[in-house]
Amino acid sequence: MSENLYAYAGKILRINLSTGEFYTEPTSKYIDDWLGSTGIAIKILYDELQPWVTPYDPMNKLIFGSGALLGTPAIGANKMSVSTLGPVTGGWASGLSDSYVGLHLKYAGYDLLVIEGRASTPVYLWIEDERIKIRDASHLWGKTTWETLDSIREELNDPDLHAVSIGPAGENLVRGACIIQDKNRAFGRCGCGAVMGSKNLKMIIAKGSHSIKVAQPKRFMTAVKEYLKLFEGSNLGKYGTLHCYGRKQDISGNNWKNCQESSIPEHLFEKMDPRVTVKKYEVGPESFPGCGVGGCGRRLHITEGPYKGLKTTSNQWETFSTIQTRLAVEEPTFMVQANALCNQLGLDVNLVGGAIGWAMECFQRGIITEKDTGGLKLEWGNAELVLALTKKIAYRQGFGNLLAEGCARAARIIGRDSDYYAMHIKGQDLYEVLRGSVGWCLGTTTSTRGGGHTTGALITETFPNDNQEKARQVFGVDVEDPLDPLSYEGKAELVKYMEVSHRINNSLGICHYNTISVDINFLNLPHLAEFYSAAIGREVTVEEFEEIAMRQLNLEKAFNLRFTNLGRADDLPTPRDLSEPIPSGKLKGWRIDKKDYDRLLDEYYELHGWNKETSYPTRATLVKYGLGAVADDLEKIGKLGE
Ligand code: SF4
Incomplete structure (x- = not known):
């Protein structure tokens, strides 16, 4: 640790993938005005990116930031951020996730990691305290995020290793590519995974041996103890954000058939209740250290139906709303399968639902036909079609290559007034149902x-x-x-x-x-x-x-x-x-x-x-x-x- 700063690790690690050089600088100069993580990241991006830089230019910077309270016992302090000049809006891009890598980045001595340049061949970063290595990742390129984690754990004989990685979507510069923590947590939206792919960076592993100190531990722990009472009786821990199902129906906040309707049809409301699915297939909780609600995820084992055998964690509201109900898929366990597939491919669920939803509505209205889709009939509710299209998006195959651009750009390319059905803000595919709130x-x-x-x-x-x-x-x-x-x-x-x-x-x-x-x-x-x-x-x-x-x-x-x-x-x-x-x-x-x-x-x-x-x-x-x-x-x- 370079500086005796409380709460912070004290250093920002900078790595240039083009030259292989790295160095550190003190975090302290940014703290008073920018606090940490995303605040410091936007300051660096604004100051250091020349106005002519584009998202996939090696001069673009991909910045990971561990929250200022990460590594302390603060309630809910689990988030690492990623920020960059993004390929979706063309402006500020940012995503967050619970992250063991973020935690270990701090334990290794770094508050932020600033990556620039582009490696000439696929690489991954190994950060272990002061030992920084840029390692060959040719053997991992092409693998899903799940395969990548399994492979590296086996290769290094370390079953507890944590990583953030990209899947095929990031490698193929899909605009909605995201970065995945281990297997099931996503730094979603904005296309940060595509920027990582453009740098030929497959994965980051951090292992740290230092600890983070707080200045007034007694006062700090008194606050922790007191504030934990705020969470007593909360339902969020049972189902995560799926907990809002009833409220969303009350305020017309559900997405049905690409926002044509804002409610789930009454006759399907009970059948599609995602809380029932979670309860039925739950085998245990999934949480992160210090979470006040005791974890918003559940480990699931699907024991029947078309996805029988799937073992993964429960999805949050976004996947349910933007893929399952938006595309009118009635099979209750579909959300779990779709979420797992997106995580494997390193794809943002919002781009998948937004782009396919736009295409299905255009197909419904005869704006696009089988001639455009390569013979695919884009009918609502076809679960297998959605999963097949999701893969096509990640690999930019056939019609998936168009959808990989997100609904706003796809509509511009197709024309025919199809942009009315592209539900987006500033080019970012929307899952948010805006009417009614x-x-x-x-x-x-x-x-x-x-x-x-x-x-x-x-x-x-x-x-x-x-x-x-x-x-x-x-x-x-x-x-x-x-x-x-x-x-x-x-x-x-x-x-x-x-x-x-x-x-x-x-x-x-x-x-x-x-x-x-x-x-x-x-x-x-x-x-x-x-x-x-x-x-x-x-x-x-x-x-x-x-x-x-x-x-x-x-x-x-x-x-x-x-x-x-x-x-x-x-x-x-x-x-x-x-x-x-x-x-x-x-x-x-x-x-x-x-x-x-x-x-x-x-x-x-x-x-x-x-x-x-x-x-x-x-x-x-x-x-x-x-x-x-x-x-x-x-x-x-x-x-x-x-
Ligand atoms: S487990 Fe869920 S609720 Fe808890 S800190 Fe992580 S994302 Fe938040």
């Missing part, structure tokens, strides 16, 4: 990583929460019913609150499922401030967190303005969301009104100090967060808000 919608459409609910969406609107008084108190808003999904009142303010909360979680490495992201009774910013203060031995306030998070958000925004042409129009919901009322279910007839949404966006931009017409940050806002030089950059390219 205003705060969830606003946080998703304005997200700087493209559509996605983990950088500001009001997720609590979509989870069972009935304590409005507690919500008012937690969010500090003077709104009668802050979690009313159909109300526009206070939603811009609440999304801003969640933008702060999500960014602080991400930079500290705290799992969203352990926080008010999903349950207003869970960890909140004051709890995290207490953890962090006790960890580093200096009092850090919630206000300080707010400033750091807003600085980060403004830099993400500036990064996007530098590398893309995104503007206000890209912060709107999809055309379908703005024009079609919810066709059935409990919220039948409700729709997002364009005028109301425009007013909400105005309010949102005003709150952020961004120009209402363009969405660009103003100089005053950037200066307020110490980003005066960024204001100069944006002015030069004509993208500084007035």
Whole structure:
């Protein structure tokens, strides 16, 4: 360990795959302004990427960041992030996962790992304290993530080895390729796996022997003990995010046939209940150390039906919603098989569901035919077809090569007005059903990583929460019913609150499922401030967190303005969301009104100090967060808000 910093390992490891060189630099210079992990990563990306760099250029950087509280006993501190210039939106890309590699990266002495260049042949990284090796991975190239882990464990005779790796999707530069921790956890969305593939980097292994120290251990452990009580009685541990099944049906938040419907047909509701499937095939819990809810996953063994014999872990809500119900597959265990296949191939479930959903709807409407698909009949509910197409996407075979681009690009290539059926925000395939939840919608459409609910969406609107008084108190808003999904009142303010909360979680490495992201009774910013203060031995306030998070958000925004042409129009919901009322279910007839949404966006931009017409940050806002030089950059390219 280079510096005597509490909570942090103290160093950033930089590796150039083109030259094989590596060196370290101190983390300390970034901490006060950028906190850790994703915060430091966007600062490095903004400062060091020249504006002409493209996602697959060797000069692009792929940055892994272990959360600032990873390695401490903080509740839910399990997350490593990956950040880069991404191939999906063309701007800021980021993903997070529970990660033993992230934990060991810190134990090895590194808070972040910055990778640049491109190896001439496939390689993997071995990081064991000060021993850094770039090793040949030719024998692993072409393997799935599951085969890769099994092979390396056998080769090195180490059955407990942990790795993050890419599968065939990353090797083949599928835009929705993701990076997989071991076998079942994904750094999802944004295509970070494709950037890793473009660098000929198959896998990263970290093994560390140091420990992470906190400055005030007694205070820290008192907080841990006290805050664990917040999780008593929670249902999240039983089913993970599948727990929200009933609530989603109530708020028309289910995805049926590519968002044509927002509810699961009543006659199938019971049959398709994913909680029943998990309960039926559960053989044990799956958790990560320190998780407040006792783990959101379950180890499953499917003992009957078409996927009999499959042993894997349970999927989360996203897979169920974006692949199973979106594609109208009725077999209850299909979600488990589809999730396992995506993990093996290193594919983001959202791109798979988004692209196939778009194609199936176009097929339904006669916009694309068997001539386009190579003879495939893209009929709803055909489980085997979906699995076959998923493989074609990963290997870019036949029609899968088009779908590998994601629904937005595929629609542009096909034309024929098919873009109306491409459910995406800023090019990012959406699983999020936007109609019926205003705060969830606003946080998703304005997200700087493209559509996605983990950088500001009001997720609590979509989870069972009935304590409005507690919500008012937690969010500090003077709104009668802050979690009313159909109300526009206070939603811009609440999304801003969640933008702060999500960014602080991400930079500290705290799992969203352990926080008010999903349950207003869970960890909140004051709890995290207490953890962090006790960890580093200096009092850090919630206000300080707010400033750091807003600085980060403004830099993400500036990064996007530098590398893309995104503007206000890209912060709107999809055309379908703005024009079609919810066709059935409990919220039948409700729709997002364009005028109301425009007013909400105005309010949102005003709150952020961004120009209402363009969405660009103003100089005053950037200066307020110490980003005066960024204001100069944006002015030069004509993208500084007035
Ligand atoms: S809730 Fe799930 S993702 Fe979060 S820390 Fe626990 S096991 Fe990990």
